Amino acid sequence: MQNQDVAKILNRAARILALRGENRYRIRAYQRAAQAVAALPENIEEIVKQNRLQKIEGVGKALAAKIEEIVSTGKLALLEKLEQETTPAGNNKEILLAWALAFCQDFLPELKKLAAVKKVAVTGEMRRRQETVQEINFLLVSKDVEATKMAICRHQQLHRQEWEQYSCRAVHSFGVRLRLDLVVEADYIQQLWLATGSQEHVKAVARLVYEKTGLNLLQALPFANSFSFATEADIYKLAGLPLIEPELRENRGEIAAAQTGELPILIRAENYKGDLHIHTNWSDGTASIExxxxxAVEMDYEYIAITDHSQSLKVARGLSIQRLAEQKAYLAKLQAKYNLRIFCGIEVDILDDGSLDAPDEILAQLDVVVASVHSGFRQSREKLTFRICKAMQNPYVQILGHPTGRLLGHRDPYDVNIDEILRTAKATGTILEINSSPDRLDITDKIALQAKKAGIKMAVNTDAHSPLEMDNIDLGLSVARRGWLNANDVVNTVPAREILDWLHRKRTG
Ligand SMILES: [Zn+2]
Ligand SMILES: [Zn+2]
Incomplete structure (x- = not known):
């Protein structure tokens, strides 16, 4: 059995546990084990034979037993149980966007196989890339809606079905709430637009269309459409507007901006040049710098910054000043091997009094300095705000990492004065991070928009602790897009040859 196969099974178990709203530590344990196994330089079977599983970072006794089971039997009984078991009540918790996306990736091909289905699109909150999702909406284009309806009725993983004409609410075996809308091709674009929402946005645009043309887009009956759109842009054209992208459809002023030609040109993945917050196995990451x-090379990046934890963060095996110097020398040697700039950085702890966990002389020698709070989450609003603002005053601190410290579904944001943080960021020229970890997505889309309006730059980083987590960049970019950010608002779009000058503006004055 290959390491990748074992990792895949562990990852799948993590996903299903997440969809069921299980304890995040249990989920993370499976994920971390999967990443550790995937990153191993030797074959997992060898390690099992020699009884060395628990020597792997991130693999405890319980997971060692699971891995052994996978290697010896080729499967995991827990996973089989999870796949078959139904949670008919449905999970009332909101699902993180990352898990919902993973679920769609798995389930979309299944829906495509149903009788008479021509294509399937994801709509609703997911298409607008909301940070958490209550219900996943699919739009199925069918050549024969009756046949497709029958196929759904018989589907073994779709429970508690409630039909209203050709729209079905159901609970998937994994506990996920779903809505499936069936349409014929001619109705596809209109339904796609209606189902994507948000409701307020759709209503406002429909009103404009009605005023201009007398056409009521909200009233059209399924399968009786006398008009058909080729693209969503055609709908907006009827309202006298340019296309408004799904992430903006929240009725937060996007229609007025479209009317005055002030819609942002949203940042896209192609604009993104490199990740400025990455951990390795020098601190608590699971993979080597290499x-x-x-x-990063695979992702076509121009640069990355290695930003392992600073010394005080013992739980994350923070680097001593000595180790940091060793890492810097190591990176310098490594540089020639890659067609990629590898910046030497640090995620320096903001200590209890707002000072930093490394002296200025050391920070001055580093390319990238991210400063973050990892302790004292329950301190008073004044104290936390003071600590963070004091850290931003430091000329070597370029980026404030995960500024509000929230963990979705687990820990609220620290009680901080966001307005004051934004004011200080602006005054000191400090960049605010949009952290792409699935349960962070910190700062939020709303704060990002507020920061943009205040003229503050942002960095979209993954804070990856494994190569796989570098793919989370899509989540961070979704937040940026929902926050109306264009490429210019985000420092990671600056090319390699200019980025350091850009980042060092605070220290050079
Ligand atoms: Zn951190
Ligand atoms: Zn970090």
């Missing part, structure tokens, strides 16, 4: 660099 593995992270290889992944």
């Amino acid at each position: 593995k992270m660099a290889e992944k």
Whole structure:
């Protein structure tokens, strides 16, 4: 059995546990084990034979037993149980966007196989890339809606079905709430637009269309459409507007901006040049610097910054000043091997009094300095705000990492004065991070928009602890897009040859 196969099974178990709203530590344990196994330089079977599983970082006794089971039997009984078991009540918790996306990736091909289905689109909150999702909406284009309806009725994983004409609410075996809308091709674009929402946005645009043309887009009956659209842009054209992208459809002023030609040109993945917050196995990451660099090359990045934890963060095996110097020398040697700039950085802890966990002389020698709070989450609003603002005053701190510290579904944001943080960021020229970890997505889309309006730059980083987590960049970019950010608002779009000058503006004055 290959390491990748074992990792795949562990990852799948993590996903299903997440969709069921299981404890995040249990989910993370499976994920971390999967990443560790995938990153191993030797074959997993060898390690099992020699009884060395628990020596792997991130693999405890319980997971060692699971891995052994996978290697010896080729499967995991827990996973089989999870796949078959139904949670008919449905999970009332909101699902993180990352898990919902993973679910769609798995389930979309299944829907495509149903009788008479021509294509399937994801709509609703997911298409607008909301950070958490209550219900996943699919739009199925069918050549024969009756036949497709029958196929759904018989589907073994779709429970508690409630039909209203050709729209069905159901609960998937994994506990996920779904809505499936069936349409014929001619109705596809209109339904796609209606189902994508948000409701307020759709209503406002429909009103404009009605005023201009007398056409009521909200009233059209399924399968009786006398008009058909080729693209969503055609709908907006009827309202006298340019296309408004799904992430903006929240009725937060996007229609007025479209009317005055002030819609942002949203940042896209192609604009993104490199990740400025990455951990390796020098601190609490699961992979080597080389593995992270290889992944960056694969992703076509121009640069990455290695930003392992600073010394005080013992739980994350923070680097001593000595180790940091060793890492810097190592990176310098490694540089020639890659067609990629590898910046030497740090994620320096903001200590209890707002000072930093490394002296200025050391920070001055580093390319990239991210400063973050990792302790004292329950301190008073004044104290936390003071700590963060004091750290931003430091001329070597370029980026404030995960500024509000929230963990979706687990920990609220720290009680901080966001307005004051934004004011200080602006005054000191400090960049605010949009952290792409699935349960962080910190700062939020709303704060990002507020920061943009205040003229503050942002960095979209993954804070990846493994190569796989570098793919989370899509989540961070979704937040940026929902926050109306264009490429210019985000420092990671600056090319390699200019980025350091850009980042060092604070220290050079
Ligand atoms: Zn951090
Ligand atoms: Zn970090």
